[in-house]
Amino acid sequence: MNRYLGQISVKTVYESEGRIPMQLALPGVTSADLARMKNWFWSDELSLDEQAAIFRIEVRSYVMQVDGLNVLIDTCCGNDKIRSVPWADRLQSDWLINLARAGFAPEDIHLVLCTHLHADHVGWNTRLANGAWVPTFPNARYVFSRKDYEFFKQQTHEAHNREAYLDSVLPVVDAGLADIVESDHCVHRHIEDGIWLEDAAGHSPGSIVVNAQRGGARAVFMGDILHHPIQLVRPDIAFFADESPAEACATRTRLLGQCADNGAILLPAHFPDPPAGRVLRDGSCFAYQRL
Numbered sequence: 001m002n003r004y005l006g007q008i009s010v011k012t013v014y015e016s017e018g019r020i021p022m023q024l025a026l027p028g029v030t031s032a033d034l035a036r037m038k039n040w041f042w043s044d045e046l047s048l049d050e051q052a053a054i055f056r057i058e059v060r061s062y063v064m065q066v067d068g069l070n071v072l073i074d075t076c077c078g079n080d081k082i083r084s085v086p087w088a089d090r091l092q093s094d095w096l097i098n099l100a101r102a103g104f105a106p107e108d109i110h111l112v113l114c115t116h117l118h119a120d121h122v123g124w125n126t127r128l129a130n131g132a133w134v135p136t137f138p139n140a141r142y143v144f145s146r147k148d149y150e151f152f153k154q155q156t157h158e159a160h161n162r163e164a165y166l167d168s169v170l171p172v173v174d175a176g177l178a179d180i181v182e183s184d185h186c187v188h189r190h191i192e193d194g195i196w197l198e199d200a201a202g203h204s205p206g207s208i209v210v211n212a213q214r215g216g217a218r219a220v221f222m223g224d225i226l227h228h229p230i231q232l233v234r235p236d237i238a239f240f241a242d243e244s245p246a247e248a249c250a251t252r253t254r255l256l257g258q259c260a261d262n263g264a265i266l267l268p269a270h271f272p273d274p275p276a277g278r279v280l281r282d283g284s285c286f287a288y289q290r291l
């Protein structure tokens with residue numbers, strides 16, 4: 001995907017994809033919910049039988065270019081990482097090749113923004129070089145939210161996220177390339193005319209969304225506030241990996257309402273390709289207009 005929003009260009013960098021039973025990902029989704037989504041989104045793997053429906057996610061990064069800055073948003077699972085979950089263990093993906101296809105070498109990246117510090121959003125922060133984890137993007141500043149940094153530093157989390165902190169966050173901090181910031185934080189220029197982070201706590205304590213606007217429509221990089229379009233129909237059901245279920249549902253509903261009102265273009269981390277779209281109100285819930 002290569003999309004222009006005023007003076008901003010956005011490209012996707014694909015890593016991998018996975019499939020989870022719908023009832024595991026979002027327990028309680030009904031046939032009526034699936035039928036409602038079918039009006040504006042459908043794929044072969046979906047079914048109106050709620051027990052048979054599959055929740056497919058893709059894992060991707062975005063690169064945004066604005067004012068001569070190359071900004072990488074989320075860095076997927078990474079290669080060679082030893083993980084306690086099979087879907088991320090010792091992965092050998094073409095992510096670096098896909099980054100090159102999008103037109104970027106690691107040295108070209110100026111800013112790395114992680115929407116949160118789960119294992120599938122920090123992996124390419126580092127790469128293996130002579131047996132050590134070194135920053136993949138030597139010329140970048142990496143921006144992490146303080147709340148997530150403090151949370152994952154405690155090492156009380158499930159194993160794969162503890163592992164990701166140790167090999168994909170800590171080496172960046174040790175190399176002096178990290179900026180640990182508050183959840184509401186302006187990264188470039190001004191709010192509503194630049195790039196700024198917005199508190200989106202719930203999926204993790206320090207989850208943020210990345211807003212960007214320069215002479216065109218607003219873009220919102222949603223991270224894991226949404227994983228699948230069915231969550232526009234049922235923003236009130238917690239995703240199984242939401243750290244704080246009630247807070248995650250409240251944040252999701254609030255941000256979807258905000259996007260419906262301001263016409264922002266959504267760029268979610270895990271939606272099926274093509275991911276970008278606009279949020280519409282649909283009675284008491286939401287619908288999606290893919291772009």
Ligand SMILES: [Zn+2]
Pocket residue numbers: 118120121224269270
């Ligand atoms: Zn994720």
